[in-house]
Amino acid sequence: MIHYFRSFFRPTDHLRTSLLKRTLSLQSGKYMVSPFASLGIGKALLASLDEQGIHVPTQIQNRGIPKILTGSNVFIGAETGSGKTLTFLLPIIELLTRQEKSRGIERSPHRPRCLVFAPTRELGEQICKVAKKLSHRAKFSCTEIVGGRSRKAEEESLSVPRDLVVATLGRFTEHNRKKNIMLSEVRHIVFDEADYLFSRLGFREETKQLLLNVERHAVLKDRKPQMIGTAALKTLEVESFFRYYCPSVSFVLSDKLHQLPLEERVRSEPLYLNNVSEKRTVLENLVKEISKSEDSKTVIFCNTVDSCRFVDHVLSDLNEKGECLPSACYHGEMPPNERRASWIRFCEKDAGFLVCTDLGARGLDVPSIGAIIMFDFPKTATSYLHRVGRIRNEGVVYSLITQSSRKIAELCLSAHATTKTAKKLVQIP
Structure with a gap:
């Protein structure tokens, strides 16, 4: 019965919002269906969320998680504080887990399956901290290469098989040049704060070079990684950049994107x-x-x-x-x-x-x-x-x-x- 409900019931945004105000309780037993489970998140991650007291998805999580789980290229646009980090981390970790179970993938040193790029080391450390909290129950390994510690320590961290690596572009380029991190097994790439990474004042040239390297490896593997971007703004630079490198990108936006906070707040x-x-x-x-x-x-x-x-x-x-x-x-x-x-x-x-x-x-x-x-x-x-x-x-x-x-x-x-x-x-x- 529960399986049937999950498989065939796909509530609209409006209906899902009302459902998320309370956990679905089945009168016939003690089973509880988490709102995150209805989005496609598995038991291990649900346990991690429960430990952190996170039970109800935000609007952008409702809209973004199912889309990312399809494996398509997605841009997530939502206001600050709306939960964009979990919007991409949860489905990516879920996909990594599914890949490992269905294909018997073995982790390899220096070859992560997911790269998350942040514009600053502090933001990179913050993202990695969120990911590590999720790893308390879900079986995946993550690390950051964002500067602020010795290069030798980062090299040693990359020599251990990692599923997810959070990086700043400069430090990633350095390690990639030294063959400490390679792109051959990458299946997911996330650009956090994409409006800055893609801007003329940000890391546009570095990002272009990265994508050219990814394209070369994708041709050799006959497989293109999933591309995900997040930002609090959907600028013309973001749209043109994504449409050029990922023509099939879906833009998933919150209702409050580009809005200033209400004066009551x-x-x-x-x-x-x-x-x-x-x-x-x-x-x-x-x-x-x-x-x-x-x-x-x-x-x-x-x-x-x-x-x-x-x-x-x-x-x-x-x-x-x-x-x-x-x-x-x-x-x-x-x-x-x-x-x-x-x-x-x-x-x-x-x-x-x-x-x-x-x-x-x-x-x-x-x-x-x-x-x-x-x-x-x-x-x-x-x-x-x-x-x-x-x-x-x-x-x-x-x-x-x-x-x-x-x-x-x-x-x-x-x-x-x-x-x-x-x-x-x-x-x-």
Whole structure:
């Protein structure tokens, strides 16, 4: 009976949502059918999810997991905090498990079956951490090659048979060149934060070279790996990139893609300045006020490394006077170990403020962020959306707006103000 239900009942999004509000209980016994099981996830992964207290899929998981399980090329587009990492990890691990059982696949050193690419080492470590939690019950092995530790340690990790490897493109290219990791057995490739990886400012050329290498191995094996991309934005670059390299790609999107958080959850507080010289005073007053409460954390965004260093210096001076909480700095010009240490300090509550460039606006998950200060207003609506998306629950966004940033600020703030009633999409310039 249960088997019949799973095989032939395919609820619509609307009906599935109502079903997911409660676990299906069969009156005739003690059997419980997990909502994730109805999506096609097996017992081992269900046990891992249950251990973590995850019982009900999000909207994008409802839509994305079944599609990825078909083995087709998929782009997952959904807002920050919607569960995109589990959306691709769960079905990929399920497929790897099925392949191993049905084909008797033997794991080989240096030849993973799945590659997950992230734009930063911190995001890569975060993805691997989620995967390792799933591996407590599901039988698969994963590791990361994202920098921040010795190359020898990474080489030793790759010498053990791995099913899934999370990597940054630069470190992967280095290990691939040395034959520490090879593409011959790869069946799934994931590009997390694809809008950045495929952009001119990101890793477009490195990604192209990777795909050319994959194509060469696919021809030799007469098999093309499944391609998956995820992002909080579906940009023209993402669409053109996917349609060129995977013409059959399916775009699976959430209803809230490109929308700013509703004002009931995230409040916008614009602060218009007559002169740039006022920014320091306004910043000092804000951090002093925020420091009176230690319940949540604050991220301060800057547009440049120099600006980031200036703000960090201001906060350090205030902290020495006992007028604000300790701060941590996070930008691309910091040595990897120092940047990692700053991130850990912020996550583990040793620092109340994180001063960062847009490097901290993508993918990184700190549930307790309650405020964002835009010391420099972002130059695009895309950056604004990513920054605001760092607030997972409730919070406030303070924007310091000068004459030079007024035009883009009015565009973003007007969109933020109308999401409560009209739910308009942010127009990406």
